[in-house]
Amino acid sequence: MPKSDSDILFSISSAHISLELNLGLKVSGRCAVTFKAVSGSLFHDMEQDLKRFLASLHPEFDLTFRAVTDQYGYLWIILEGSRIEDLLAGLTATSGIVEERGFSDQLLAAVFEFQSERDSSFQYLIYNFKRNNFYPFVPNRGKSRDTEKEMKIMSSVGEEVPFERDMSLWYPLWDLPLRSLV
């Protein structure tokens, strides 16, 4: 049986240790899941329920959330918290609700943010829901990416988590809304 999205997403809970040990990448405390918004009451209801659910987590889990719609019409659920387990729980619960309500085709990606202890750059692991695997994304200033750092991420966790081997599918997500709209 193929692993579910949440199983694969939870593999970050061990992979982040390798990233920190090998590359000095620390969990920044931010992650996100994004899916294409559609019109219609079913989606609207789901969005409201999702927000209510995430808000209800707050006292018990160390987790705050924001919802942002980007210029492509994708809804982003951005989670912040200091504990990686809580972040992952929030992430998988969110994608779980989206799937449960029949919108699994709308799910695009989950994004996990890391910050380098060495140069304080932000580096990302992107989980592609259609491919069921991760790939790295390290944006530079301007729309260019640091392939060397991306390859180092691959060398560090490429064996540990399901990883996208075909580099031509490492599609970037420019202007990630993880930090910009606080």
Add this chain to the structure above:
Amino acid sequence: MIIKQIRAILYVSGTRKHAWQKRDTGLTARIIVSFAVLTILYLGFLTVLVYIGINFIAIAVIASIMIFAQWYFSDKIVLWSTGAHVVSREQFPELHDIVERIVARNSLPKPRIAVVNSRIPNAFATGKTPKSSIVAVTTGLMDQLETEEVEAVVAHELAHIKNRDVLVLTLASLFSTVAWYLMQFSFYGGMHRGRSRDSGGAMVLMMIAAIVTWFVSFLIIRAISRYREFVADRDGAMMTGKPTKLANALLKISGTMSKIPQRDLRQVEGMNAFFIIPALSGDTFASIFSTHPPVQARIQKLMEMEAAMS
């Protein structure tokens, strides 16, 4: 015989088609053509010798002299066919510095250094013995790669020299040359001996055996040379201690760098049902759903090294 030289070139199967398309500039293409012409001449000459009925021993001696000559002059042929010219320290001080740093750290003899005037980044090594070897790089390589990446490429070529890959592949290709020769000999030998049923059958058998041998040896040469590439990657990365730099250089040289997409995932997803296998054809299909081209396999191994080293 054709293959042994081009294997010393840094990138092999991934971009060979590319090199053929740009015939005037492709190093690989020029070397292949030169050696192919030589090989055809040489096999043709042997065929004539067999045909006019010179005895087996004499032909074997002549063939081995020719193979030896081709090996002996291989560096000159490669330099001539690629238009590489040996350069002095005064002409290219930085390149000499790079080579000297690596050979000094790894106690290797310093090879001669050659430069090819081409915008396409590439490099190759040739030479009979480590001492008489030549490492050649294109001007494009120096322009487009960072110093540490040039260093990684030079180290890869030095690894080919250290491992005597030209000799290894010459010996390997000797096998296929002998097979070809046997095939020729059996064909014309059979004709001369008349048409009795027995010798006819033996002749056919021998020809089949020769063709099979030739084909198998061809595959073996390819397998050996692929393996030598991996070994040179590994040894080269050990020399510099920086596998990532070689991986990055490979990306740039092979043009795979441009395969790492710049277009946003949301854009691609919006344009077509991208990840559901669509009815795309030909090149589009290959470029989007390419599984693991050789360059990626090499990068994979280099990154495994990087992981083991960190």
